[in-house]
Amino acid sequence: MPRVSATQLFEDTRDKLRLTWSAGREPADAAGSLDSQRINASAQGLIGHLNIIHPNWIQVLSTTEIRHLSELDPAARRHVLDVLAASNLACLIVSDGQEIPGYVAELAETRPVPVLSTPMTSIEVMWILRPYLARALAEFTEMHGVLLDVLDVGVMITGPSGVGKSELALELISRGHGLIADDVVELFRIAPNIIEGRCPPVLKDFLEVRGLGMLNIRTIFGETAIRIKKNLKLIVELQRASSEQMTGLERLPLRPDKASVLGVPVRKVILPVAAGRNLAVLTEAAVRNYVLEQRGIDSTQEFVRRQEAYMSGSEDRH
Numbered sequence: 001m002p003r004v005s006a007t008q009l010f011e012d013t014r015d016k017l018r019l020t021w022s023a024g025r026e027p028a029d030a031a032g033s034l035d036s037q038r039i040n041a042s043a044q045g046l047i048g049h050l051n052i053i054h055p056n057w058i059q060v061l062s063t064t065e066i067r068h069l070s071e072l073d074p075a076a077r078r079h080v081l082d083v084l085a086a087s088n089l090a091c092l093i094v095s096d097g098q099e100i101p102g103y104v105a106e107l108a109e110t111r112p113v114p115v116l117s118t119p120m121t122s123i124e125v126m127w128i129l130r131p132y133l134a135r136a137l138a139e140f141t142e143m144h145g146v147l148l149d150v151l152d153v154g155v156m157i158t159g160p161s162g163v164g165k166s167e168l169a170l171e172l173i174s175r176g177h178g179l180i181a182d183d184v185v186e187l188f189r190i191a192p193n194i195i196e197g198r199c200p201p202v203l204k205d206f207l208e209v210r211g212l213g214m215l216n217i218r219t220i221f222g223e224t225a226i227r228i229k230k231n232l233k234l235i236v237e238l239q240r241a242s243s244e245q246m247t248g249l250e251r252l253p254l255r256p257d258k259a260s261v262l263g264v265p266v267r268k269v270i271l272p273v274a275a276g277r278n279l280a281v282l283t284e285a286a287v288r289n290y291v292l293e294q295r296g297i298d299s300t301q302e303f304v305r306r307q308e309a310y311m312s313g314s315e316d317r318h
Contacts, residue, residue, distance in 0.1 A: 002035075002036040002136065002137045002138060002139070002140065003033050003034065003035050003036065003137075004033065004034040004133065004136045004137060005026060005033045005034075006026045006033075006090055006091045006114040006116075007026055007114075008136075009034070009090075009091070009129075009132075009133075010114070010116060012132065012136075013128065013129065013132060016128055017118045017120060017125060017128060017129075018118050018119055018120060019093075019116050019117070019118050020116065020117050020118070021114065021115075021116055022094065022100050022105075022115050022116065022117040023100055023104070023105045023108040023109070023114075023115040024091075024092075024105075024107075024108030024109060024111065024112050024113050024114045024115045025108075025112050025114065026112070026114055027112060033090065034046075034057055034058075034090050034133070034136075034137060036137040036138070036139060038088070039057065039137065042057075042088065044056060044057055044087065044088060045057070046058065046130075046133055046137075047060065047126055047129055047130060047133065048060065048126065049061075049062065049064075049065060049122060050065040050068075050069075050080075052080055052083040052084065055083065055084065055087035055088070055089065057088055057089065057090045058090055058091055058092075058093060058129070059084065059089065059092050059093070060092075060093045060095055060122045060125055060126060061092060061093070061094045061095065061098070061104070061122075062095045062096050062098075062121070062122035063095075063096045063098055066094070066098050066101060069101065069103070070101065077103060081103060081107050084107065085107060085110070085111050085113075089111065089113050090113075090114075091113060091114040091115070091116060092104065092107075092108070092113060092114070092115045092116070093115075093116045093117070093118065093125055094115060094116070094117040094118070095117075095118055095119075095120060095121055095122040095124075095125050096119070096120075096121055096122065097117075097118075097119035098117070100115060100117060134190050134191065135188060135190055135196070138188035138189050138190045138196070139188070139189045139262050140186060140187060140188045140189070140262075141187050141261070141262055142184055142185065142186055142187070143156065143158070143184075143185050143187060143261075144158070144183065144184065144185075145157050145158040145159075145165060145183075145185055146165050146166060146168075146169040146179075146181070146182045146183075146185075146207070147179075147180040147181045147182075147185045147197040147199075147230065147232070148169055148172055148173070148177055148178060148179055148180060149177060149178035149179075149180060149227045149230050150172060150177045150283065150284065150287045151177070151284065151287050151288065151291070153233045153234055153287050153290065153291065154180070154197055154230035154231045154232045154233050154234070155233070155234045155235075155236055155283065155287060156185065156197070156232055156234070156235045156236070157169060157236050157238065157283075158235060158236070158237045158238070159237055159238030159239060159273075160238075160239075160240070162210070163238045163239070163240055163273055164238060164273055164279070165238060166182065166207055166208055166209045166210070167209060167210075168238070168279045168280060168283065169182065169207060170207060170209055170215070171279075171280040172280050172283060172284075173207075173217060173221055173225050174221070175280060175284075178224070178225055178226060178227040179205075179207060179217050179225060179226055179227065180197055180198070180199055180226075180227045180228070180229065180230050181197065181198065181199035181200070181203060182199075182203060182206060182207045182208060183203060183208060184200055184203060185197050185198075185199070186198045186199070186200055187232060187261060187262065189262040189263070189264060192264075193264055194231055194264070195231065195232040195261050195262060195264050195266065196229055196230070196231055196232070197229060197230055197231070197232050198228070198229045199228075205217055205218040205219075205226060232261065232266055233266070233267065233290065234266070234267050234268070234269065234286065234287060234290050235259050235261075235266055235267070235268040235269070236268075236269050236271055236283055236286060237268060237269070237270045237271070238271055238273050238279070239270055239271070239272050239273065240272075240273050241272035241273060241274050256268075256293070257269065257270065267290055267293075269286045269290075271283070271286070
């Protein structure tokens with residue numbers, strides 16, 4: 001399961017946030033780590049300003065919070081610190097270039113909990129950390145296929161081995177579309193309804209095509225043929241089909257097909273593979289049709305309404 005330790009957070013964001021490890025230490029076990037399973041099962045917030053009603057896993061102390069704590073009487077301040085110590089506190093971040101108060105340093109040593117400091121404002125800290133944490137802690141899975149950017153839509157081409165996924169991907173790339181990942185696609189659920197696709201580092205830039213071997217798409221087609229990541233919006237499944245199967249296919253599907261990826265429904269189109277069918281053109285048409293559906297234009301339903309009007313005699317047949 002995805003997990004981020006305070007040390008990893010510090011190393012990954014140190015330059016962006018100009019972080020300093022000011023006090024405390026990370027627990028020897030994983031109890032102080034940000035664990036996606038524990039976070040999803042908790043009512044606590046992930047990151048925010050000081051909150052003892054719903055304590056955040058990462059508490060940010062700006063000038064305002066430190067002034068508030070300093071103005072409390074010792075008993076009230078001790079209560080706040082006790083609540084923090086009892087919560088699932090992963091780390092404290094002191095912003096605005098504030099000095100670490102003695103009571104915070106004491107909490108850091110007794111908890112133990114890391115205390116990081118930065119000269120940046122608390123809002124800037126949260127702007128940077130929220131997307132970082134969303135990606136680092138996202139649920140993920142792997143799928144076999146090719147992920148492409150087709151007309152600015154993330155399209156996953158799937159199907160059995162040898163059906164022609166890579167050949168279709170190569171043709172789409174030659175038509176100006178972009179490659180994200182081939183063979184193994186990493187999929188992350190970065191929001192309740194958003195699946196982001198990425199490429200494993202070892203496979204970056206490469207596309208395997210039978211008979212040609214490994215092709216470096218960046219070298220052959222240039223920088224514009226590669227994308228780092230893309231949100232998955234459409235799955236195009238290739239299926240081998242005989243002439244009899246082609247004849248038996250539903251001509252007018254009234255309900256769009258969907259696949260579930262990490263619990264998120266994703267629009268799916270099934271394209272039979274047969275001689276004479278231009279799969280690249282069909283894929284582009286499927287993407288354009290998907291974009292129209294997102295804008296409220298459903299070609300199938302429009303055709304059905306026209307037919308119903310025709311059958312009822314309410315439309316001029318000429």
